[in-house]
Amino acid sequence: MGAWISTWSDDPAGRTLPALLCLPPAGAGCQQFRAWQPALAGTAQVYGVQLPGRENRWREPMPDTFDEAVGAIAAELLDVVADGRPLVVFGHSFGGLLGYEVSRRVAPRALVVSGCRAPGHWDGAGRGIVDDGEELDKLFDTAGLDPGLLDEDTRALMVAMLRKDAQLSLSYVHKPDVRLDAPVHAWGADGDETVSSEDLDGWAAVTTAAFTRHTTKGGHHAVLRRPQPVLDQLTALLRGAGGETTTGV
Numbered sequence: 001m002g003a004w005i006s007t008w009s010d011d012p013a014g015r016t017l018p019a020l021l022c023l024p025p026a027g028a029g030c031q032q033f034r035a036w037q038p039a040l041a042g043t044a045q046v047y048g049v050q051l052p053g054r055e056n057r058w059r060e061p062m063p064d065t066f067d068e069a070v071g072a073i074a075a076e077l078l079d080v081v082a083d084g085r086p087l088v089v090f091g092h093s094f095g096g097l098l099g100y101e102v103s104r105r106v107a108p109r110a111l112v113v114s115g116c117r118a119p120g121h122w123d124g125a126g127r128g129i130v131d132d133g134e135e136l137d138k139l140f141d142t143a144g145l146d147p148g149l150l151d152e153d154t155r156a157l158m159v160a161m162l163r164k165d166a167q168l169s170l171s172y173v174h175k176p177d178v179r180l181d182a183p184v185h186a187w188g189a190d191g192d193e194t195v196s197s198e199d200l201d202g203w204a205a206v207t208t209a210a211f212t213r214h215t216t217k218g219g220h221h222a223v224l225r226r227p228q229p230v231l232d233q234l235t236a237l238l239r240g241a242g243g244e245t246t247t248g249v
Contacts, residue, residue: 002057005076006030007047008037014045018086018109018238021047021077021102023095025115025221026165027158029055032224039231044088044238047080049073049098054161062164066172070098074105081106088112088237092224093195094165097122097172100206103180110237111180111207114187114223114230115195118202119174180207187214187230189222 005021007014020040022033030048037046051069052060063069081087087108091099096116103111186203188195197213204211216222216229223230 002050002052002060003076004049004051004073005047005080006050006056007045008034009045015085017042018044018088019047019080020044020234020238021049021080021087021089021099021108023049023089023091023099023102025093025095025224026169027054027162031055036227036231040235040238043235049095051165053164062168064171066098066101066168069168070101070105073098073102077102077106086238088234090114090230090234091116093220094169097169100180103182104178107180108182109240110183110185112185112187112230112234112237113203115189115192115220116186117195117199118186119206120176121199121202122169122172122174176205179205181209182207183210183212185212185214185233187216187223189216189218189220191218192220192222194220 020036022030022036024030024032030050033046033048040046050057051062052058053062063072077087087106088110089099089103089108090112091097092113093115096113097119099111099113100119184203184207186200188197188200200213203213214229214233216226218225
């Protein structure tokens with residue numbers, strides 16, 4: 001089996017920096033975060049979570065349950081943050097939900113999510129994709145992709161990955177008994193048709209620390225398409241992560 005967590009820095013000095021763990025949206029791999037490493041050079045070592053069934057793990061089977069995936073990611077993450085290394089977690093869409101549950105097992109200094117419903121709002125959220133409903137085309141559209149312009153093989157591959165991740169999300173059961181003690185930042189977009197303001201505000205209930213909601217322009221994947229505002233915020237959080245307190249934006 002391949003590794004669940006990848007990094008793009010071979011500099012041994014990177015281990016002395018805080019770690020930024022990035023979790024991609026449903027149907028996607030983590031290579032999209034490779035460009036974040038030079039953007040955060042000297043500030044953090046960037047790690048990406050790679051689920052099976054895509055990119056370098058495309059031949060591997062998906063886990064049976066959401067909890068199985070979270071457990072595997074958390075087990076590898078413990079080595080990444082050994083000796084008290086500061087950690088900030090970022091997740092987009094489905095990756096935000098994964099990042100939240102990973103954060104409950106390996107405590108970060110801050111959790112940043114974008115385009116992601118709060119955990120208590122996820123019941124059945126992926127069923128429209130699994131059942132080939134209208135949510136599937138919404139996700140293509142908000143990513144700036146016209147389904148009609150994709151070749152048949154590319155669309156089939158993307159649909160297959162989206163459905164597998166959506167199916168995995170349907171096994172998720174939120175257990176609100178233990179809250180995070182780290183600040184939570186939730187990013188949303190004013191043109192996102194899949195995640196509402198109420199869905200984002202629900203993140204306030206998952207932490208005993210500060211909660212802040214941020215809004216940008218665009219569709220569901222706006223933050224990934226124009227990441228500089230989030231990178232600026234992550235830079236501030238990461239630079240404050242080595243001290244006694246975490247600096248928010």
